[in-house]
Amino acid sequence: MDYVDLIFAMMGLSALLSVVATALAIRSKDLLNAVIFSSVQSVAYALIYFLLLAPDIVLVYVAVSVGIYPLILILLIKKVGRYETKQNWEQLKGGDV
């Protein structure tokens, strides 16, 4: 196994991690957990960008996807409630927010 193979193996592993994190983010009923899983996915993508020799993208991607974007989502969650329950959903459908 030479150098390039190692890099590709690491890229594959982080891609797998990102798929798992994305699935968990979609399935999660606790929205705060979903945001954290989404950040994990972003970290995996940042690693892939780094291994693909794009450090310029990594610098902006980490700051935006792990710093700014989750914070704005957490702000939103603070206003709409943390848990995604059936009751909340029916309230939303009834227009009684």
Add this chain to the structure above:
Amino acid sequence: MILILVLSLTYLTYLGGLGELPPNDVRLIAKNYLNLTYNPYVKSLWASSPEAVTAIVWDYRGLDTLFETVVFYGAVLAAITLFRKVAKEKDMLQSKGMSVVVKRATAIVTVAMLTVAFSTALHGHLTPGGGFQAGAIGAVAPLVMIVVFGKRYLEDRGLSYGRLLSLRNLALTGIGVTSIALFTYALIQGGFSFIFQNQGKSLSPYSFPSYTLDVPSGGILLFFNVFEFLAVLAGFTLVFLILLGSDELLSKEFEGGENGY
């Protein structure tokens, strides 16, 4: 179904659907940029910057980046317009912020964040990174500070809407002035130069200084990176300042909505 789709796409990629990975040859256009960016033997085409990405972003393709900056400016402007009634007001809630431990730790880390952001901007033509990257890194500092210290605390200490807006406008004016500075200089000297010109071309001998002391300074790239950093930092901070306001403040914006606007 989804699994089959994913597996088939993976298999196709593995078989070489995207060509050979990694590609064995560098494409011609990339070769040209790599050859010319920091090539002191071809001074009519070089950018005097060891970092090829920044050279492409702000020199070879400078106008594209200028329009990107304008788009970002417009987006922030639209966000401010939505909250125009409350944007200029101070928050009425005096938040106590978090505990002393968190506050002290944040104060130390914030300095580090701003330092990293500044060095990313100033080294944009030497190491990976540039104006926008530095601005995005630096914008995390005011964001964390607003959450930890409370919005009113910072507003009482001079972080105001008006100042951020003027910093932002000043930085954008700086980008504009930098792009025509050499043109004006050449005009005064009775010569001729292009707008957005960095180093001398075969038609025009004028150029920005390519070395500061003995470090390559990238000429125009350094100025653009610093101004872009300030513009992005001020823009992001403005949006956070508005979005992180208390519910009482933000709901004032929507008062009387039932009766139409």
